[in-house]
Amino acid sequence: MIDSFNTMLERLAKGFVQLGQVSTDMAHELRTPINNLLGETQVALQQSRSTESYQQLLASNVEELERLARMLDNMLFLARTDPASALRQRQALSAADEVERIAEYFEGLAGDVDISIHASGEGVIWAEPMLLRRALANLCANAIKYGAPGTELMIQAVPTTGGINLRVSNHGETIAAEHLSRLFERFYRVDESRERSAQSNGLGLSIVATIMQLHNGRYSVSSDAGVTCFELFFPQRED
Ligand SMILES: Nc1ncnc2c1ncn2[C@@H]1O[C@H](COP(=O)(O)OP(=O)(O)OP(=O)(O)O)[C@@H](O)[C@H]1O
């Protein structure tokens, strides 16, 4: 009993540290878009302006607000996921069905930028379905966002010893080695320039990492000769 009590205390302590870190990161990330909104709006209000410039201001405000809304959705998702219940709700899922499903879901978005999706796979994924789909969706969204137009996006499921590997790979700029190891950190972006930042929060991959930790799985990324490949390993069911 002492042991399990200690384990519980440890878990709680870890939870608090994590929560503290999340709120620090969040406050830091929220500051920029909020300052942008404030600054631009205050400048606009200093004198009367043409209808067009009001329209422009509102459009740019909407962009920032959309980004804030997405960031909050993601933060809430991370905060709400209960590790214990996620593990209890794991199911044996057909890998072929799952990759097919995600390919279908992204067909339209990929088509808009002339990327064609190829999905293939076999075997069984032992996972909580919503979390698995969320992880794959975050990888596919990236592959389309950062992939080169006119190329292929591959989604593969390959059974291996002790579980299954899921791979999402796309063609695009090679990611430099110094960035690779940091991609899964919360709010980390390779390109922090202003244009990109409107659609980029640097949260997608940190959610993937959390989901894989919840499943006692592994995740990795490689980028070489213009091909970037994310790999997720889901361990099989232990009886
Ligand atoms: N397939 C990819 N090709 C090239 N770079 C990528 C790819 N996937 C991720 N990245 C890089 O990793 C960074 C982090 O990705 P992540 O998904 O965590 O955040 P994001 O896409 O910037 O924003 P969001 O929170 O909306 O997902 C991205 O900003 C991008 O620089």
Ligand SMILES: [Mg+2]
């Ligand atoms: Mg992303």
